[in-house]
Amino acid sequence: xxxxxxxxxxxxxxxxxxxxxxxxxxxxxxxxxxxxxxxxxxxxxxxxxxxxxxxxxxxxxxxxxxxxxxxxxxxxxxxxxxxxxxxxxxxxxxxxxxxxxxxxxxxxxxxx
Amino acid sequence: xxxxxxxxxxxxxxxxxxxxxxxxxxxxxxxxxxxxxxxxxxxxxxxxxxxxxxxxxxxxxxxxxxxxxxxxxxxxxxxxxxxxxxxxxxxxxxxxxxxxxxxxxxx
Numbered sequence: 001x002x003x004x005x006x007x008x009x010x011x012x013x014x015x016x017x018x019x020x021x022x023x024x025x026x027x028x029x030x031x032x033x034x035x036x037x038x039x040x041x042x043x044x045x046x047x048x049x050x051x052x053x054x055x056x057x058x059x060x061x062x063x064x065x066x067x068x069x070x071x072x073x074x075x076x077x078x079x080x081x082x083x084x085x086x087x088x089x090x091x092x093x094x095x096x097x098x099x100x101x102x103x104x105x106x107x108x109x110x111x112x
Numbered sequence: 113x114x115x116x117x118x119x120x121x122x123x124x125x126x127x128x129x130x131x132x133x134x135x136x137x138x139x140x141x142x143x144x145x146x147x148x149x150x151x152x153x154x155x156x157x158x159x160x161x162x163x164x165x166x167x168x169x170x171x172x173x174x175x176x177x178x179x180x181x182x183x184x185x186x187x188x189x190x191x192x193x194x195x196x197x198x199x200x201x202x203x204x205x206x207x208x209x210x211x212x213x214x215x216x217x218x219x
Contacts, residue, residue: 001157031205042198043155043209058206090153096204099143103155 002027006093006104013083013111020079021107023093028073031096034066037106038089046091049076083111114139114202118210125217130187133213135199137180143204144175146184149196149212158184158197189217 003026013019023032032049047055047068055068070076080087088111093104115138125131137144146158159166163177170189175182186193194217200207 033205042211043200045206048205092155098160099204100157100160101145101147101200101204101207102157103147106153106155108153 001097001100001102002029002095004093004095004102004104006107008107009105010108011110013109015084015111017083018079018081019083019109020077021091021093023076023078023104025074025095029095029097030073032070032076033094033096033101034068034076034078035092035094035103036089037092043092046078049078080109083109085111087111114141114208116199116201116208116210118197118199118213120213121211122214123216125189125215127189127191127217127219129189129217130185131189131215133184133186133197133199133215135182135184135201135210137182137201140177140180141201141203143207144182144199144201145207146173146182147198147200148193149198151195155198186215189215191217191219193217 005024034046035043037043046061047057049070051070067079090106092106117136119134144162148156159173161173161175165174170187172185196212198212200209202208
C-alpha cells in the first residue's frame, strides 16, 4: 500500500489562527480524503480532495472553514481556519487503493 | 444515510482468549472494511470484506451481506491487539464509520 506522510504530527494553536496540514503520498493516487476524529469519537469524512478542481465537502463542512488544495496526485493540504477549541481533533489524510482505505498517522490539533 | 452499529462498545480480555466483534448496517453497502486504531492513534486497514470470509493470521472476518452484518474474530489475543476496532461501510468515496469497539487485552 501507499506510504502516507502527514505533518505536523501535532500542534497547539491559539484561537482565531489557522493551521495547514500537509499530506504526501509516495505514489500517485486518484482518491484522497480528509477525515476528522473528535476526542474519543469515531471518524467523520470532511471532504474528498479532487486533483485540479475544488474539493467535495460533506454535510456540515464548508470550504471557508476547511479549505483544501490538491495540486497533483501525490499531495494535498487541509487548512483549519479561524480555529476555536471545538476544532480540537485528530485530522487524518487517507487514500483509496483497490477499494481499500489507508490512513496517514494523523495530526493531533489542540486549540486553546 | 447508512447507520453503522458496533458491539460491544468495550471489551476486556485476558491474553490468549478469543473474541468476536460485530458490526450491523442499516442498509446494504458495497464496501465494508475493518480497521484497528492502535493506542498511538495509527489506523491500520485489517480487511476489505463486502461479503464472504477472509483470514489473516489470528484475525478473520465474515460478512453476511444479505443480513447486513459483519463479524471480526480475534483468536489467541495478545496485548498488541489492544486498541479500537472500527468497521466502516458505504462506498470507498464515503465510508461511514461505526463508533468502534475498544479492546483491552491484559497480560
